[in-house]
Amino acid sequence: MRFLAAVSALTLSACAVGPNYVAPTPRPVEAASFVSTTAAATPVPAVEGDWWRLYNDPVLDRLVADALKANTDIRVAVARLERARASLKGARADRTPQVNLGGSAQYGRLPAAQRAPGADRENWSVDVGLDVAYEVDLFGRISRNIEAANGDVDAAEADANAVRVAIVADTTRAYADAVSSAERLDVAQRIVALLDRSVTLMQKREAAGLQTPLDTARIASLRDQRQADIPTLLAQRQSALFRLATLTGRAPQELPPEVAARTTTLKLDTPIPVGDGAALLARRPDVRAAERRLAASTARIGVATADLYPRITLGGSVGSTGTGFGNIFGANPLTWLLGPLINWSVNQGPARARLAEARADSKAALATFDGTVLQALEETETALTVYARSLERRAALQSATNAAETAARITRARQREGQVDSLELLDSERTLADAQASLAAQDAEISRAQVNLFRALGGGWQKS
Numbered sequence: 001m002r003f004l005a006a007v008s009a010l011t012l013s014a015c016a017v018g019p020n021y022v023a024p025t026p027r028p029v030e031a032a033s034f035v036s037t038t039a040a041a042t043p044v045p046a047v048e049g050d051w052w053r054l055y056n057d058p059v060l061d062r063l064v065a066d067a068l069k070a071n072t073d074i075r076v077a078v079a080r081l082e083r084a085r086a087s088l089k090g091a092r093a094d095r096t097p098q099v100n101l102g103g104s105a106q107y108g109r110l111p112a113a114q115r116a117p118g119a120d121r122e123n124w125s126v127d128v129g130l131d132v133a134y135e136v137d138l139f140g141r142i143s144r145n146i147e148a149a150n151g152d153v154d155a156a157e158a159d160a161n162a163v164r165v166a167i168v169a170d171t172t173r174a175y176a177d178a179v180s181s182a183e184r185l186d187v188a189q190r191i192v193a194l195l196d197r198s199v200t201l202m203q204k205r206e207a208a209g210l211q212t213p214l215d216t217a218r219i220a221s222l223r224d225q226r227q228a229d230i231p232t233l234l235a236q237r238q239s240a241l242f243r244l245a246t247l248t249g250r251a252p253q254e255l256p257p258e259v260a261a262r263t264t265t266l267k268l269d270t271p272i273p274v275g276d277g278a279a280l281l282a283r284r285p286d287v288r289a290a291e292r293r294l295a296a297s298t299a300r301i302g303v304a305t306a307d308l309y310p311r312i313t314l315g316g317s318v319g320s321t322g323t324g325f326g327n328i329f330g331a332n333p334l335t336w337l338l339g340p341l342i343n344w345s346v347n348q349g350p351a352r353a354r355l356a357e358a359r360a361d362s363k364a365a366l367a368t369f370d371g372t373v374l375q376a377l378e379e380t381e382t383a384l385t386v387y388a389r390s391l392e393r394r395a396a397l398q399s400a401t402n403a404a405e406t407a408a409r410i411t412r413a414r415q416r417e418g419q420v421d422s423l424e425l426l427d428s429e430r431t432l433a434d435a436q437a438s439l440a441a442q443d444a445e446i447s448r449a450q451v452n453l454f455r456a457l458g459g460g461w462q463k464s
Contacts, residue, residue: 097133127320130169166455188437280458411428
């Protein structure tokens with residue numbers, strides 16, 4: 001009873017050495033509203049985790065669900081999380097007594113001088129024993145190690161969520177690239193068809209002697225240049241579809257046919273909810289992972305500090321040795337031992353070196369956390385700026401396209417009446433083709449800018 005009371009007193013009086021972790025809080029300037037603003041983004045509320053549903057595309061919803069289930073990068077991240085959880089179980093197991101059961105059996109012959117009177121010189125020697133050891137966590141080595149393992153698990157979980165964010169964004173971007181390439185392909189084909197009609201008209205005028213073959217050749221050259229854009233757009237579309245198959249855990253030929261059905265660029269009908277800096281830092285998984293690694297490295301300072309102090313282990317053993325299997329616990333008496341074991345390294349140079357390493361790791365983890373916060377703000381501000389400027393450029397290109405369509409229509413009418421030459425018609429057709437192609441390409445850039453903004457905001461994963 002006195003022994004158990006002493007153990008209880010040691011356990012209750014134990015204190016964890018090393019610094020107690022306090023999570024860093026963002027500075028007011030980091031938690032404030034974003035500098036870059038746009039009419040297509042609203043500060044309230046913050047973006048939802050399932051942001052891709054804002055596009056109202058059931059095919060995209062299914063593709064994202066497939067990616068979250070089958071993507072290989074996510075499977076790797078989940079496996080790493082499972083490994084971290086297994087390490088945490090191992091750290092917690094140090095709180096429980098360590099029990100070892102052993103036994104041995106040997107058959108041998110003793111010298112005549114060592115033989116006991118009346119005993120056989122040849123016989124079995126059987127030995128069994130049970131050892132129990134319990135480390136008294138007097139200075140918090142075990143508790144700090146568990147604290148560090150908990151931080152590792154949280155960081156691994158945040159890393160897995162970061163991978164999910166990236167995969168959702170990549171899946172949405174691949175789908176957006178596929179559909180925008182289809183729309184650009186449609187625009188290119190319409191431009192070629194329009195130029196085909198112009199070539200036919202020019203050929204008729206040439207046959208009537210109203211113009212030279214050079215004029216017809218110039219229009220035909222422009223048509224062929226635009227025709228040459230079509231194979232490139234087809235390759236871009238196929239590449240996006242192949243990338244989409246990989247992201248969703250499929251071979252290229254396994255991609256459902258409905259994925260290629262849409263031919264219009266993804267568009268949003270509502271402003272993007274962006275929140276503020278505080279919501280961003282609380283939502284981004286990479287910031288969470290960096291903060292949890294800082295917590296783990298701080299706890300490891302306590303583990304290293306505890307190595308400077310004695311390590312106390314309470315142990316006991318019970319066993320029996322006999323000359324046969326039948327009398328191990330029979331006539332032979334049991335042997336038992338009980339007592340504490342104290343280990344304390346006199347040479348503390350290695351322990352102090354490990355403590356210095358742990359403190360340096362903690363400083364590095366703090367710097368990494370601060371850098372991750374700044375990078376998160378930079379990425380979001382950059383994405384907001386690019387998105388806003390992309391919308392402005394799109395508005396200008398739409399105005400230019402409208403003007404080019406009007407000019408081309410007037411030029412065609414005047415050319416049929418013989419009021420303008422073929423060079424002027426060629427110039428108006430080239431201007432319209434360039435404007436339409438640029439507008440379609442800008443629509444694709446806007447969809448990419450939207451996905452980049454959602455990814456920067458940290459949206460893309462919600463626990464069900």
